[in-house]
Amino acid sequence: MxxxxxxxxxxxxxxxxxxxxxxxxxxxxxxxxxxxxxxxxxxxxxxxVPDSILTAMTRALSTSHGYGDSRGLLSARQAVADYYLRRGFSELGADDVYLGNGVSELATMAVHALVDGGDELLVPSPDYPLWTAVTRMAGGTAVHYHCDEQAEWQPDLADIAAKITDRTKAIVVINPNNPTGAVYSDELLRGIAELARRHNLMILADEVYDRIVYDGARHHHLGAIAPDVVCLTFSGLSKSHRVAGFRSGWLVVSGPRDHAKDYLEGLTMLAGMRLCPNGPAQHAIEAALGDDSIDxxxxxxxxxxxxxxxxxxxxxxxxxxxxxxxxxxxxxxxxxxxxxxxxxxxxxxxxxxxxxxxxxxxxxxxxxxxxxxxxxxxxxxxxxxxxxxxxxxxxxxxxxxx
Incomplete structure (x- = not known):
């Protein structure tokens, strides 16, 4: 055979x-x-690696060898929630945060919990290819919206709007963008939020490079811009804190969670199926969020x-x-x-x-x-x-x- x-x-x-x-x-x-x-x-x-991260991890090694909470370490989840509250999010707590083995794992979980066969996600072109790959693996279709090279790779709002159908479940936004390096304007992000609001769509905001911006550019969090839209914000320590091998990331749920109760039950089930995130790496998060060496x-x-x-x-x-x-x-x-x-x-x-x-x-x-x-x-x-x-x-x- x-x-x-x-x-x-x-x-x-x-x-x-x-x-x-x-x-x-x-x-x-x-x-x-x-x-x-x-x-x-x-x-x-x-x-x-910033010394504060290594110190926090090594101090916790002797107590992080067992299974932990399936969503992640409570103190680390609270530190992530506090980080986003300082950046304009509203009504966040530790229970709105899921820790994971990098953004890649969390993106896979988030899409599989959302997509049924034939459902569509709007994904940028060019994209970080994980988003298209996991959408297809989940049985969905990645519908690519155009990012305009002549406009410094900003997404084309009209193209996004034209590609929304009755099968569209969410809009994926990668900002700052991989592969183009674009940083999206506040005006553009508000336009994307309005499309999501008008069509009752979720936003999946991949913001893992939020602290790596140049020339005085400012990164705007979609979850802060659109507090009335269900938004999943993805980030982690791999890039801004130079610890890609630690696989330490998070997903933050913001917006009207009551509109996503059933979805979040599914996401929590998937979090439990992987038992828990990497133990030692979770202890790096609180220390890392106070580290500004990237500046x-x-x-x-x-x-x-x-x-x-x-x-x-x-x-x-x-x-x-x-x-x-x-x-x-x-x-x-x-x-x-x-x-x-x-x-x-x-x-x-x-x-x-x-x-x-x-x-x-x-x-x-x-x-x-x-x-x-x-x-x-x-x-x-x-x-x-x-x-x-x-x-x-x-x-x-x-x-x-x-």
């Missing part, structure tokens, strides 16, 4: 860790050095800002390549002019770049962008290394044809 993958996986793609990754692994196994510009992993590029990294002369600037300039210096300046997050989403560079298969471009230059980036179609004319890089390497790598990409493109 041949065992085959479940039909539930048909059409499910997660190219950040897809087939090209396997080739990168094979190259490293053969002794090559590969520059991994595909995954936002701060630890791989020398970013240190120095995103300051005008901070490391993350310098790297963002150098990457942005270097990408725009490549003939036939352009990039909207990222206002947040840890990525740059570059456009390839296919009239200059004859590329019709962006996955093949990424694969060939990896083989020749040993640089691993992610193709734009891996983020559910319809055309093969973009690629994403992370901006985590030191500025000199990053600029050198981008120049190598430019030289590769100069002689490349499909």
């Amino acid at each position: 041949e065992f085959r993958q479940s039909s539930k996986l048909a059409g499910v793609c997660y190219e950040i860790r897809g087939p090209v990754v396997e080739q990168a692994n094979a190259l490293e196994a053969a002794g090559h050095s590969v520059l991994r510009l595909n995954t936002g992993n701060p630890a791989a590029f020398g970013f240190e 120095a990294l995103i300051a005008e002369d901070g490391r993350l800002t310098r790297q963002r600037d150098r990457a942005w300039h270097a990408l725009n210096d490549i003939p036939g390549v352009s990039c909207v300046k990222p206002r947040g997050a840890l990525y740059a989403f570059a456009r390839i002019d296919t009239d200059v560079h004859r590329i019709h298969d962006d996955e093949k471009f990424v694969y060939d770049l990896l083989l020749r230059e040993k640089i691993h980036v992610v193709q734009g179609t891996g983020f559910n962008w319809a055309r093969p004319d973009h690629f994403r890089i992370i901006t985590l390497p030191e500025a000199d290394e990053l600029e050198t790598a981008i120049r190598r990409i430019g030289r590769f493109l100069d002689g490349y044809a499909q």
Whole structure:
């Protein structure tokens, strides 16, 4: 008997860790050095864990080896609730918070608790591909709304409105955005909230980069903007506190919970089925929410800002390549002019770049962008290394044809 993958996986793609990754692994196994510009992993590029987080975790190790509350440690959940109350949310308590093994686990739980076969979620294009993947795994359809590159990658409100149907359950909003680095305006977010309000939709707000913004940009929380809309806010410590491997994230429920009582019972059941979140990592949360070390990294002369600037300039210096300046997050989403560079298969471009230059980036179609004319890089390497790598990409493109 041949065992085959479940039909539930048909059409499910997660190219950040897809087939090209396997080739990168094979190259490293053969002794090559590969520059991994595909995954936002701060630890791989020398970013240190704040001492307060390590201290809080190590002190709790001897008492965190047993199962805990399925929603998570009470003190950590209360710390998360207090964090959002200080940022304009209303009427939040510890019971409105679910802790998880990173945002990825919580997003999967949230979508599976919401979506029936044939239901639709509105998801941005380009997106962080997990949202599309888990929607399909849950039996739903991810309907992609357009983010406008000419408007600094802001979502197109008219396009969102046009794609709402009687099967639409929620709008996914990724802000600050991965992969584009866009930070959404207050006006735009109020427009999205009004659409959700008018059509009785839930909002799923992926805000894991809320503290990583540049040039004085301000992040606005959708849950604070729309207190009368059921909103699930997702965030965690992986990026802002450089502890991706600790898998420490949270989901906050705001808005009229009485409208979502049955849904929340389902979400709580799923939380119980995974027994509980990682024990030691939960003890990091309260300490982390009082840590502001990210501020120095995103300051005008901070490391993350310098790297963002150098990457942005270097990408725009490549003939036939352009990039909207990222206002947040840890990525740059570059456009390839296919009239200059004859590329019709962006996955093949990424694969060939990896083989020749040993640089691993992610193709734009891996983020559910319809055309093969973009690629994403992370901006985590030191500025000199990053600029050198981008120049190598430019030289590769100069002689490349499909």
